[in-house]
Amino acid sequence: MIQGTLFDAPITLQELESHLWEAANILRGSPVDRTDWKSYILPLLFFKRICDVWDEEYQAMIEEYGEDFPDEHRFQIPEGNHWKDVRIVAKDVGRALQDAMRKIEAANPGRLDGIFGDAPWTNKERLPDYTLKNLLEHFSSVVLSLANIPEDELGNAYEYLIKQFADDSGHTAQEFYTNRTVVHLMVQMLAPEPGESIYDPTCGTGGMLISALAEVKRKGGEYRTLKLYGQERNHMTASIARMNLVLHGVGDYQVMRGDTLERPAFTESDRLRTFDVVLANPPYSIKQWNREAFQTDQWGRNFLGTPPQGRADYAFLQHILKSLNPKTGRCAILFPHGVLFRKEEAQMRQKLVEADLVECVLGLGANLFYNSPMEACIVICRTSKPRDRQGKVLFIDAVHEVARVQAQSFLKPEHQTRILNAYQHYSDEPGFATVATLKEVAAQDYSLSIPLYVRRTTANNQTQEVKTLAEVWADWEQGSRNFWQEMDALVDMLDSLENN
Incomplete structure (x- = not known):
């Protein structure tokens, strides 16, 4: 174990978070784009952690x-x-790092395959030796042993880094980060159980998976x-x-790479594998997907129809x-509001409702999609509803249950509690929640x-009168709130930025 380090003893979570984020400052001004910082800093953190735990275990066995x-x-x-072997390398540091990471992956088959990612460590134009040496020395000043930093604490610090990288990376954050207060609410509503x-x-x-784990632990x-x-x-x-799952102490997990629509990774014989709980924030309204293949989907995923x-x-x-x-089976899915009413999906929506799969439709406030002003909704479905909920759908309008501080929107604990109570009680609450029959839908x-x-x-x-669909739609357009057109314009703008 490296002695004489800055933090060779237990440290607070705040100290750890501050120290880890300082690693990002080493990359400021470097040729590495800020959207790629996570590709280097997070693997280094993981590398340091497993080496320090190895040292800790070695010392305990000797004693x-x-x-x-x-x-x-x-x-x-x-x-x-x-880590200590790579730390003393003076030349071609990126090559030494990459070789060490690949050999560690190979030494732990089935557990760490490809876990360090594919960052170009050997590209000296982006990461010259002196920059990597500075990063190595920075991480070397903290001993990331279990005694100093328990799994929950390091896992929280890792999540903190992910959040910081999301804040720094602009609109691309939607690909890898979902508002954690929304995730916590989704998990509470589905109430995962041990086993x-x-x-x-x-x-x-992996934030939703970690949140499910944390809820069972809580x-x-x-x-x-x-x-x-x-x-x-x-x-x-x-x-x-x-890496996130390992740092949180998770042993039984599988994270597979690939396009879920094109090549679902979890299958059994001629069907999809099934799960007790599904949590998801799919990429919204993607345009480039293989619709033709979906029309004759071998897994039967077009049972409601083929989307546009x-x-x-x-x-x-x-x-x-x-x-x-x-x-x-039960699921909670974060969607843009358009899925609730768009005309081109009307027939699929009708089949969905008639199958009595929808248990709850929850409308959330604006800005809870990461770096997007759009309003979001959560759709909760169950394959087998409780008897008293069969033939019914609970609608919750929580558009005002949101807080915004320093340009960040989130759900306060009291917001989550009110929504969760409405879902659990499954009854009318004027101005907030309504239970509708399938006939009414x-x-x-x-x-x-x-x-x-x-x-x-x-x-x-006073409560507003319920309007017909035609009246609501007319009001929506007249008030310049044609939500979906705004969303399309935003997506088109982002597409053009990515292509430039």
Whole structure:
């Protein structure tokens, strides 16, 4: 173990977060784009952690058994590839780092395969030796042992870094970060239990899986019996998710790489694997997806129909529904509001409602999609509703249950509590929640637009009359709130920025 370090003793979470974020300052002014900082800093953090834990385990075994002891570690570090070995390299530091990481992955098959990602460590134009040496020395000043920094604490610090990188990276953050207060609410509503399987088909950095684990732990359940599964198309983001799970002490997990719609990773024979709980924030309304293949989908994910080319939302929805356990399956999906009322998906929405799969439609306030002003909604479905909820849908209008501080929007604990109580009680609450029968939804042409069912309270505490779908739509357009057109314009703008 490296002695004489700055933090060779337990430190507070705040000290740790501050020290880790200082690593980003080393990259400021370098040729590395700020959107790529995470690709270097997070793997370095993980590398340092597993080496320090290896040292800690080695020392504990010597103290217990003496020089003749079983050399057992949770992760193997091949000789010559420890952090301290790379630290003393004076030339071609990137090559030494990359070689050490690849050898550690190979020494831990099935557990750390590809976990360090694919950052170009050997590109000296982006990362000259002196920059890497500065990063190595910075991380070397903290001993990341379990005794100094328990798993929960380091996991929280890792999540902090992910949040900071999201704040720094602009609109691309949507690909790998979901507002954690929204995630916490989704998990609370689904109430995962010990021993259940949890799946996120577009898992990003694994935040939803971690939140499910934390919820079971918070309620005193045996969280180690959870089985966590995720798929992520971005190679580096998938690696970050795997590192995130390991740093949180998760043992039973699988995070696969690949496009969920094109090549679902979790299958059994001729069908999709099913899970007890699915949490998801799919990329909204992607235009570039293989609609033609979906029309004859081999996994039967077009049972509601084939979505339009410009909006793959219902493709993800159907994938999720087909991935639910027939008896225990429930899901919470974060969507833009358009999925509730768009005309081109009307027939699919009708089949969805008639199948009695929708349990709750929750409308959230603006700016909870990361770096986007759009309003979001959460759609909760169950394959087997409780008897008293069958033939019904709960609509919750929580558009005002949101706080905004320093340009950040989030749900306060009291917001989450009010929404959760409404969902659990499953009853009418004037101006906030309404239970509608499927017959009532059918009368609105199967639209799930929340204002059709929840009468908002006016300034004098009166409730507004329920309008027809045509009236609501007319008001929407007249008030310049054609939400979907604004969303399309935003997506088109982002597409043009990415292509420039």
